[in-house]
Amino acid sequence: MGAVLEVENLYVDYITENGHIRAVDNVSFVIEEGKSLGLAGESGCGKSTIAYSLMRLHRPPALITSGKIIIDGKDILSLSENELQKFRWKKISMVFQSAMNCLNPVVTLEKQFFELYKIHGITKSRKEAKKLAEELLKIVGIPPERLKDYPHQLSGGMRQRAVIAMALALKPKLLILDEPTTALDTVVQRDILQKIYELKEKLNFSVLFITHDISLMMEFCDTVAIMYAGKIVEQAPSMKILKNPHHPYSYGLKNSFPSLQGEVKYMEGIPGSPLDLKCIPKGCRFQDRCFKATKICFEKEPEISLLDEGFFFCHNPL
Amino acid sequence: MKVEENRKPIFSAKNVTMDFKVARKGIFAKKSTIRALNDISFELYPGEALAIVGESGCGKSTICRIAMRFYKPTYGKMYFNNENIHELKGEKLKEYRQKSQMIFQDPFSSLNPLFNIYYHLKRPLQLYHPSDKETMYKKMDEYLTMVGLTPPKEQGEKFPHQLSGGQKQRAYIARVLAVGADVIFADEPTSMLDVSIRLGILNLLNKLKKEMKKSFIYITHDIATARYFADRIIVLYAGHMVEWGDVDKVICNPKHPYTKLLIAAAPDPEREEKIDLPVIRDKDTEIRQWTPESKGCPFRTRCPEAREICASKCPEAREVESGQFIRCIHG
Numbered sequence: 001m002g003a004v005l006e007v008e009n010l011y012v013d014y015i016t017e018n019g020h021i022r023a024v025d026n027v028s029f030v031i032e033e034g035k036s037l038g039l040a041g042e043s044g045c046g047k048s049t050i051a052y053s054l055m056r057l058h059r060p061p062a063l064i065t066s067g068k069i070i071i072d073g074k075d076i077l078s079l080s081e082n083e084l085q086k087f088r089w090k091k092i093s094m095v096f097q098s099a100m101n102c103l104n105p106v107v108t109l110e111k112q113f114f115e116l117y118k119i120h121g122i123t124k125s126r127k128e129a130k131k132l133a134e135e136l137l138k139i140v141g142i143p144p145e146r147l148k149d150y151p152h153q154l155s156g157g158m159r160q161r162a163v164i165a166m167a168l169a170l171k172p173k174l175l176i177l178d179e180p181t182t183a184l185d186t187v188v189q190r191d192i193l194q195k196i197y198e199l200k201e202k203l204n205f206s207v208l209f210i211t212h213d214i215s216l217m218m219e220f221c222d223t224v225a226i227m228y229a230g231k232i233v234e235q236a237p238s239m240k241i242l243k244n245p246h247h248p249y250s251y252g253l254k255n256s257f258p259s260l261q262g263e264v265k266y267m268e269g270i271p272g273s274p275l276d277l278k279c280i281p282k283g284c285r286f287q288d289r290c291f292k293a294t295k296i297c298f299e300k301e302p303e304i305s306l307l308d309e310g311f312f313f314c315h316n317p318l
Numbered sequence: 319m320k321v322e323e324n325r326k327p328i329f330s331a332k333n334v335t336m337d338f339k340v341a342r343k344g345i346f347a348k349k350s351t352i353r354a355l356n357d358i359s360f361e362l363y364p365g366e367a368l369a370i371v372g373e374s375g376c377g378k379s380t381i382c383r384i385a386m387r388f389y390k391p392t393y394g395k396m397y398f399n400n401e402n403i404h405e406l407k408g409e410k411l412k413e414y415r416q417k418s419q420m421i422f423q424d425p426f427s428s429l430n431p432l433f434n435i436y437y438h439l440k441r442p443l444q445l446y447h448p449s450d451k452e453t454m455y456k457k458m459d460e461y462l463t464m465v466g467l468t469p470p471k472e473q474g475e476k477f478p479h480q481l482s483g484g485q486k487q488r489a490y491i492a493r494v495l496a497v498g499a500d501v502i503f504a505d506e507p508t509s510m511l512d513v514s515i516r517l518g519i520l521n522l523l524n525k526l527k528k529e530m531k532k533s534f535i536y537i538t539h540d541i542a543t544a545r546y547f548a549d550r551i552i553v554l555y556a557g558h559m560v561e562w563g564d565v566d567k568v569i570c571n572p573k574h575p576y577t578k579l580l581i582a583a584a585p586d587p588e589r590e591e592k593i594d595l596p597v598i599r600d601k602d603t604e605i606r607q608w609t610p611e612s613k614g615c616p617f618r619t620r621c622p623e624a625r626e627i628c629a630s631k632c633p634e635a636r637e638v639e640s641g642q643f644i645r646c647i648h649g
Contacts, residue, residue, distance in 0.1 A: 029379070042512040042513060042514055043512055063514075108572045140476060172331065185374055185539060186373075186540075186541070186580065186583045186584050186585075187374040187537060187579060187580065187583040188373075189583070190582075190585075191583075191584040202332040211489075212512065212513050213513070213585060214513070215585040215586060216585040218585075219585055219586075224448070236423075252514060253513065253514060255517075256513050256514050256516060256517045257513070257542060257614065258543055258545060258546035259541050259542065260541070260545060260569060260581060260584060261570075261586065264545060264546060267517055267521075267546070268517070269514055269516065269517030269518045270514035270515075270518075271518070273484055273485065273512075273515065274512060275513070277447050
């Protein structure tokens with residue numbers, strides 16, 4: 001199995017009047033074929049920024065300052081705008097958080113599918129495009145007659161499923177899910193995620209799953225990477241992070257979700273509030289909120305500690 | 319639903335039904351009616367939290383809005399200390415408005431961006447508890463410390479944009495305390511906040527409940543936090559109470575098929591085995607719309623156990639175990 005996506009030492013900066021803000025700081029990870037990686041963290045930690053840089057969707061003030069992104073053997077940072085257009089959606093596609101904003105409200109689904117096929121040179125006939133689109137909608141569980149509908153005629157869950165169908169239209173190698181179900185109800189959420197994972201088994205694509213709901217991620221991903229303030233602080237197979245987290249932040253995140261089983265215990269959560277990237281302290285970034293912080297955490301940035309199937313950055317691991 | 323005979327409910331709803339008129343397509347079409355709530359009854363005791371869970375569009379927030387007197391219910395009544403809240407006037411109305419307060423979902427828009435936090439606390443204090451300047455500031459600092467905004471002198475001077483989401487929600491809770499509310503309607507108070515912050519807010523609400531004997535109606539779609547915070551729970555489906563009772567009984571041993579579905583769908587990493595959702599999807603919509611003419615059990619089109627009788631008669635409420643009620647013929 002080869003790697004579908006390799007990200008090496010990625011840095012993304014936002015250039016503002018008050019100086020640079022480093023939203024993604026030296027991030028590296030690999031996703032292999034048919035595997036799923038979860039990126040978890042709070043809002044503002046840089047997880048969506050990573051997703052946008054994989055698609056090269058960044059516009060100023062955001063800037064990829066250095067690093068390498070290799071998708072299916074191609075370095076996408078060196079592609080021209082024209083090449084990018086062909087590359088996007090064919091090799092890598094994305095489901096955004098709010099499906100409301102990525103479907104065109106004044107065009108029927110049928111036409112939106114047709115445009116997709118036309119631009120990527122799959123077919124020029126409307127009839128054929130319709131047939132292909134019908135098949136896709138069937139896969140995600142929407143009756144094909146709804147192709148004639150406008151986006152507002154569909155319910156939220158259906159709209160999100162239509163977007164997923166569209167993302168899968170060109171059989172991409174990598175699917176990015178950026179909080180695909182945050183706006184939906186739990187029942188619909190599970191329904192959609194189960195569908196995606198069925199499809200993943202069937203069509204053998206890789207998934208990058210971005211969410212802040214770590215309990216959901218534990219259930220659906222093979223590997224989980226926990227981000228804090230622009231850095232991946234811990235990465236490991238999901239079951240290992242769940243049972244035996246090393247970084248205090250992973251432990252805190254995991255303990256922020258009350259369980260449905262067992263006794264109701266008092267839970268702590270994580271004190272304090274997320275780090276402001278404008279003033280990054282010396283040493284470890286989690287120092288102010290960490291219950292295990294010692295003197296060294298305020299002085300020196302932790303080095304990487306390698307595990308069998310992952311790594312973490314912490315002076316005082318659990 | 320009585321837990322102790324001698325306790326008096328502070329807030330209660332009796333057979334509340336709410337109809338909304340909605341326009342159909344076309345200008346000459348007749349208006350149709352949607353029944354958002356059907357026969358809702360509950361009691362809330364001092365120092366207790368009652369969770370209301372259900373999917374979006376099931377009527378959770380409508381209950382809040384009726385209690386806040388935005389709407390008058392079509393049938394049924396709501397009582398605060400044995401007085402019908404929709405017939406209050408004058409001083410009594412002012413008292414009710416003081417004693418019942420709401421916490422909104424979005425702390426980013428519930429505070430006035432042009433004024434600092436002290437201002438938000440000062441206004442209700444001036445209105446309801448007038449006193450001289452010094453005691454007022456002392457009181458405000460007390461409230462700020464209580465909700466965990468320390469040091470209060472510094473935090474009180476801040477403007478909303480200088481606070482993070484969790485701090486804003488805390489500041490808003492301080493405002494609710496300054497008003498002097500006894501019944502607090504929390505409409506998804508944590509869903510806009512970061513995961514690491516949520517539990518802090520829930521712990522704060524829990525503290526207010528236990529130490530200050532505040533009562534809460536906690537509206538949420540997250541059944542896990544409902545279990546963490548609430549004492550009793552109501553599961554709402556299409557405006558009907560389908561299952562209600564003690565939170566542990568309902569969540570650990572759900573009887574109604576919809577509650578079972580909700581709990582199966584909730585993400586829980588500690589669940590070992592794979593689950594299979596017993597979902598049957600509605601053909602057209604995912605949320606069932608209820609009209610006054612609708613008959614039968616609201617959940618029957620998605621229920622795996624539905625039988626013929628479910629289509630003709632709305633099931634009566636019955637007690638399956640002490641302190642656990644369902645509205646379903648099965649289970």
